[in-house]
Amino acid sequence: MTGPRVAVLGAGANGAAIGADLTRAGVDVTLIEQWPAHVEAMRANGVEVRTPTGTTITPVTVLHLCEVAELRRPFDIVFVVVKAYDTRWVCELVKPLLTPTSLVVGLQNGMSLDDMADVVGHERTLGAVIEVAANMFEPGIVNQQAPAWFAIGSFHPSTEGRENEVAAVLRHAGAVEISPDIRSSKWMKLVVNAAELVPSAILDLPLADAEKVPGMRDFMVETGKEAVRTAVALGSRTISIFGMEDADESDPDRFAEALLEVVLDRYTLPDTMTTVLQDWRKGRRCEVDELNGLVADEQRQLGGSAPNNELVASLARRIELGELSASPANIRLLVPTIAEV
Numbered sequence: 001m002t003g004p005r006v007a008v009l010g011a012g013a014n015g016a017a018i019g020a021d022l023t024r025a026g027v028d029v030t031l032i033e034q035w036p037a038h039v040e041a042m043r044a045n046g047v048e049v050r051t052p053t054g055t056t057i058t059p060v061t062v063l064h065l066c067e068v069a070e071l072r073r074p075f076d077i078v079f080v081v082v083k084a085y086d087t088r089w090v091c092e093l094v095k096p097l098l099t100p101t102s103l104v105v106g107l108q109n110g111m112s113l114d115d116m117a118d119v120v121g122h123e124r125t126l127g128a129v130i131e132v133a134a135n136m137f138e139p140g141i142v143n144q145q146a147p148a149w150f151a152i153g154s155f156h157p158s159t160e161g162r163e164n165e166v167a168a169v170l171r172h173a174g175a176v177e178i179s180p181d182i183r184s185s186k187w188m189k190l191v192v193n194a195a196e197l198v199p200s201a202i203l204d205l206p207l208a209d210a211e212k213v214p215g216m217r218d219f220m221v222e223t224g225k226e227a228v229r230t231a232v233a234l235g236s237r238t239i240s241i242f243g244m245e246d247a248d249e250s251d252p253d254r255f256a257e258a259l260l261e262v263v264l265d266r267y268t269l270p271d272t273m274t275t276v277l278q279d280w281r282k283g284r285r286c287e288v289d290e291l292n293g294l295v296a297d298e299q300r301q302l303g304g305s306a307p308n309n310e311l312v313a314s315l316a317r318r319i320e321l322g323e324l325s326a327s328p329a330n331i332r333l334l335v336p337t338i339a340e341v
Contacts, residue, residue: 004076006169007032007097009090011042011062013136014107015081017144018173020047020058025172030075031062032094033247039064041140049142052269055228065093074099077166084110084290091119098124103159105152105166109193109275110290111186113155122156126166127182129189131242132174133267135278146267148174153182175243183237183249187231192259193291195224198312199334201277201286204326207268213328215335219308224256227295233302242266280319280326288316 004027008019011033016128019031031210033039038064046059063071074097082090087106098104104120106112107130117125133145169178179185198208199220211217228238229252238249242262248254276286292309299306315333318324 003027004169005073005153006030007075007078007094009080009094010034010082010086010180011038013132013134013142013144014046014132014148015079016042016060016136016140017049017132017134017142018079018081018107018108018148018170019060019062020056020181021173022050022169023058024056025169027169027172029061031060032065032068033062034065035139036064038136038139041138045140047142048140049144051144054244068093068097071097073097074102076102077169078102078104080104080106080108080112080116082108084108084284085113088111088119091116095120100124103162103166107150109197109287110190111183111294112187112290113183117156123158125156126159126163127153127155127179127186127218129179129182129185129241131263131267133269133272135273137282138280143271145269150174150176151179151182151185151241152176153179153185155182167177176239177243179239179241181237181239184231184236185241187234187236188228188239188241188255188259190291190294191224191227191231191256192263194227194295194309194312195220195256195260196263197274197276198286198288198292198316199223200274201280202312202315202326202334203328204277204280204330205273205328206270206277207264207274208270211264213331216331219334220260221257223292224260224307225253226299226309227292228252228256230295230298230302230304230306233304234298247317249322276316277326279306286316286322288313288320292316 007028011031022029042062083144113127129151134147152163203210238255279286295309
């Protein structure tokens with residue numbers, strides 16, 4: 001087998017589907033996952049990916065997280081596909097398996113690229129954006145509701161020009177664009193994540209249903225606007241992602257709304273649940289601190305405020321502490337002028 005030796009570190013819904021696509025393309029790829037039952041299911045039956053157009057089953061090479069210590073051969077490319085809050089420790093885990101020229105790429109939400117670079121070095125880190133609609137509730141089985149889209153970009157002189165090494169591999173799993181400003185691209189993904197991931201989960205509804213609740217769409221749009229204003233204030237810029245065409249990048253507020261429209265149009269089926277709602281239904285904590293919480297924190301440091309994002313973060317934390325249940329009735333907390341659902 002020729003070509004780069006690749007690891008997919010985190011083989012949940014997104015990582016498993018990516019790993020299966022790369023395997024079928026003949027890439028030397030190893031999946032590494034922390035859910036024991038899922039690892040055993042993949043070993044026994046392969047990765048089953050169900051899409052609106054059909055089902056594929058792909059035998060894969062997969063390791064339990066604890067088996068990483070048994071590896072000796074280094075990886076050329078590592079795709080990190082874990083929650084943003086797990087970034088630092090998984091990078092430390094894989095660091096002994098990197099060469100000076102290896103590349104580590106975070107296919108994640110949030111602004112994890114600096115955490116990655118802090119652990120493995122700027123010279124081995126590329127930034128990335130991923131957009132896809134997928135879920136997993138059974139070990140070994142991925143429900144992928146929309147094709148994957150990726151952006152890859154360098155944010156340090158030491159990796160400039162190496163983006164195509166990663167893009168050539170990822171194109172087996174979806175559409176890939178090279179971003180001239182990956183930090184801004186990641187912020188734009190965070191803008192739309194802030195608008196839809198946690199807010200819709202607070203209502204305990206699939207995204208399409210949540211968006212239709214009276215008052216909710218306006219709340220989501222305003223939450224995204226707070227995030228894009230924060231990004232611009234921090235020095236990032238509006239930049240098209242998700243293959244957007246003819247988007248007006250000159251008006252940040254309108255651009256934030258356009259991002260939400262793309263997600264609702266291209267990546268949302270009637271039963272699509274955001275990753276946050278999936279996390280909560282599995283009893284797991286979500287990435288609110290890396291999304292709405294980050295927007296609120298950055299605004300405070302700038303001397304401003306992001307009230308919608310602060311509210312979303314506060315309600316999400318109450319839900320995770322068991323002080324509040326996710327429910328459609330929470331629209332009254334998000335939009336106080338709404339008397340009842």
